[in-house]
Amino acid sequence: MAVLSRVPLLDLHAQYAPLREALLRAITRVCDGQRFILGSEVEALEGELAALVGVEHAVAVSSGTDALLLALMALGIGPGDEVVTPAYSFFATAGTIARLGARPVFVDIDPDTFNIDPVEARRAVGPRTKAIVPVHLFGLSADIEPMVETARRAGVPVVEDAAQAIGATYGEKSVGGFGAFGCFSFYPTKNLGAFGDAGLLTTNDATLAARARLLREHGMDGQYRHVAVGGNFRMDALQAAVLRVKAPHLSAWTTARRMNASRYVRLFREENLGDQVVL
Secondary structure, three states: OOOOOOOOOOOHHHHHHHHHHHHHHHHHHHHHHHOEOOOOOHHHHHHHHHHOOOOOEEEEOOHHHHHHHHHHHHHOOOOOOOEEEOOOHHHHHHHHHHHOOOOEEEEEEEEOOOOOOOOHHHHHHOOOEEEEOOOOOOHHOHHHHHHHHHHHHHHOOOOEOOOOOOOOOEEEEEEEOOOOOOEEEOOOOOOOOOOOOOEEEEEHHHHHHHHHHHHHHHHHHEOEEOOOOOOEEEEEEHEEEEHHHHHHHHHHHHHHHHHHHHHHHHHHHHHOOOOOOOO
């Protein structure tokens, strides 16, 4: 008789074990240096992840939620503004919009991809629209180019919520490089996870990158000189060190996940369960 075993959705122990020594060395390096907030470790990660995403600038922040919030702040989104975004996403997508006093304008999703429907997004744009925030859900890129074109015609920016999608592509281009900003999360359960909360902003606009860096640290442009009201959105060096160890393995992990997914699809078909099964 076959013995059934429970396969966990996520096993961080299995990911940690082969990287343990490298991770401990990286953490020790930070502890020995005694620079725990921003600094060279964070700057190195920003450069490495900018190259991974294929953008000019990356700004490391405290979480994926803060990445979304900081992007909207840097773009000047505020009370009375409307932001077009999908009705189906994690709470933070709409929550950060509402936190700034703006109004989320919810758009239906494509029933096959669960991502925002670009036709519905175009219809939702109105005179108060100040941004479009599509979500690349479950690691699958949204149909982003039509939304970028809609935003261009409306004269508003696109902020990509790519919290679950670092490494995903649309055509030959990585997500996070299509809009004014890309926003990533490194929550431990994400496909690239830190040892706590961490996030990233990506952009090809030097002015927006500078604005995000300013607001990331209470609007400070010199010691005790604050020229804007920002927040405390800084990434700590320990998280950066962990992510620098993990990031080179992302492609291999993605390949393994795809192989596992293909196996499930094959087995479901053999059992006449179809191609789409909700567990």
